[in-house]
Amino acid sequence: MGRSPCCDKVGLKKGPWTPEEDQKLLAYIEEHGHGSWRALPAKAGLQRCGKSCRLRWTNYLRPDIKRGKFSLQEEQTIIQLHALLGNRWSAIATHLPKRTDNEIKNYWNTHLKKRLAKMGIDPVTHKPKNDALLSGDGQSKSAANLSHMAQWESARLEAEARLVRESKLRSHSLQHQLGNSGVPMPPRCQDILKGWNGAWSKSTEGNGGVPAVTAINGSDLESPTSTLTFSENAPPVLTAGVGDNSMPMIEFVGSTSGSSETGAVKEEAEEDNWKPFEISTHVAEYKEGIENSLSFTSSLHDLSISMEGTWTPESLIRTSGTGHIHFGNVMGDEGFTNLLLNNSDDQISLSDGGDDSDHNGSGSEYYEDNKNYWNSILNLVNSSPSDSPMF
DNA sequence: AAACGTTTCAACCGCCTCCGT
């Protein structure tokens, strides 16, 4: 308080809008555009403050607003974006055409948050609530998780900041990426992964208790596909490509103990796995650029990530007895969707014990579910529109 | 049918960021 109101509120109406007010606002904007919101109410003959008019327009009257129930895909998108972005509703809303940030926020608070909680997932961190129960040493594990979570968050923020800067050069960057290297790379993906790796790299300096990322080997792929490459000294490179389904995809190839063959798990997003939203114009342009490139070949690198303890989104991975982590399969139709649907009413059954190297039964399922959960988030990172304000 | 509790969502509030001066 002690703060001047956004506009002179004396005599201004508050509360629900009447159909007459809606009509006035609608008619004025259709004819003149909104122009200055502050000046609009007087011009439109409304006893409202400009802010109220803007809100009414953006959240309700705008013609391109879709109302009604959220589809499952929309739900997934919200949850996954929330895992990445937190409560940045406007950023999330840009990925849900015709939905407003307010609507998404309401839907999150009234539906999704509760559903995640029921599933045993913390709706704030998107981490399993009872991590501690899964570990023999709950306290130290929790501390480790906290530390890794901080790294994750730090990486994310770093990536966001960088992309904000780069977004101003966005119009040039796409051409650059396509023209210079022949290997297009969406800045968004690059940055989050850089940030991600950056956090890992930092943490490995003089610290054995954190992930070390090592490229194992490489081989060429004929078909264009997205490849996430981790290397120790360089930022991970995401060579995004277009699969048969013309959707950009991300590919994780894991291996155990340095072997690219034994125990390697190849991950590939498939067409029907998850379609978070319509491909944006920019992705279409991006795809077109890829298709037009003369020789687009991407490298496929196996990766092995050594780590101790758990890394934050530890649900993404399974930790082997050797301390290597494996990226699990990108969820199929049965994955995240069912996770949401099947657990909307019943609490997910979580394993109550055992070490990380051996999760059988419900524990294994638990890890599978959460692995899929985070995989789908990473998949989203890759398939988001490049003009997204996501990061 | 009434009372009560819960859920939903439009709208408000205050802070923040951007941008022009």
Added chain:
DNA sequence: AACGGAGGCGGTTGAAACGTT
């Protein structure tokens, strides 16, 4: 660089709708 105006954003509120007893 500092300032102020305008718009944007996220948290919160409260009335209405809905469900339960």
